[in-house]
Amino acid sequence: MEVMIDKTLIQLVQGDITKLEVDAIVNAANTSLMGGGGVDGAIHKAGGKAILEDCIKIRNQRGGCAVGEAVITTGGNMKCRIVIHTVGPVWNSGANNEEEKLRNCYKNTLTLAEYNQVTSVAIPSISTGIYKYPKELAAGIALNEISKYIVNTSTRINKIVFVSFDEVNYEIYKNKLKGIC
Numbered sequence: 001m002e003v004m005i006d007k008t009l010i011q012l013v014q015g016d017i018t019k020l021e022v023d024a025i026v027n028a029a030n031t032s033l034m035g036g037g038g039v040d041g042a043i044h045k046a047g048g049k050a051i052l053e054d055c056i057k058i059r060n061q062r063g064g065c066a067v068g069e070a071v072i073t074t075g076g077n078m079k080c081r082i083v084i085h086t087v088g089p090v091w092n093s094g095a096n097n098e099e100e101k102l103r104n105c106y107k108n109t110l111t112l113a114e115y116n117q118v119t120s121v122a123i124p125s126i127s128t129g130i131y132k133y134p135k136e137l138a139a140g141i142a143l144n145e146i147s148k149y150i151v152n153t154s155t156r157i158n159k160i161v162f163v164s165f166d167e168v169n170y171e172i173y174k175n176k177l178k179g180i181c
Contacts, residue, residue, distance in 0.1 A: 088127030
């Protein structure tokens with residue numbers, strides 16, 4: 001499924017984010033940047049030790065990555081040039097500013113992508129796995145923030161791919177994207 005927002009193509013695919021041919025992929029990371037499960041584990045495994053080495057350097061300089069922030073590493077062994085690691089919030093019924101933190105993940109990711117001359121980026125559903133952010137709410141926030149970014153900036157990013165590993169997330173994003181058309 002595809003839609004255009006201004007001059008940026010928004011695509012929805014179901015599959016493995018580590019296999020996509022884009023300038024950058026986004027990692028739903030943890031604050032330690034040392035890898036984990038889900039998307040994070042898959043990216044670290046596919047990218048190889050170069051990603052971990054970059055993450056260790058970032059940890060040594062900054063102490064990791066705070067919730068809502070984003071950092072960049074090499075793409076390692078993957079087809080992408082770079083990985084943008086962002087840390088989403090753990091869902092706590094909305095009591096800890098989770099929405100603002102998740103919005104910041106997308107804003108900071110796109111800002112970092114722009115700064116690094118990325119023209120195509122693949123993004124998973126951030127915080128909806130082990131962090132338990134409700135998938136419907138997270139998809140709405142993701143699409144809203146990305147749409148706002150595209151409309152309010154003169155972005156060079158001409159393709160954004162939302163990647164869903166499972167059918168449930170794919171259907172949620174598909175229904176939300178239909179509302180944008």
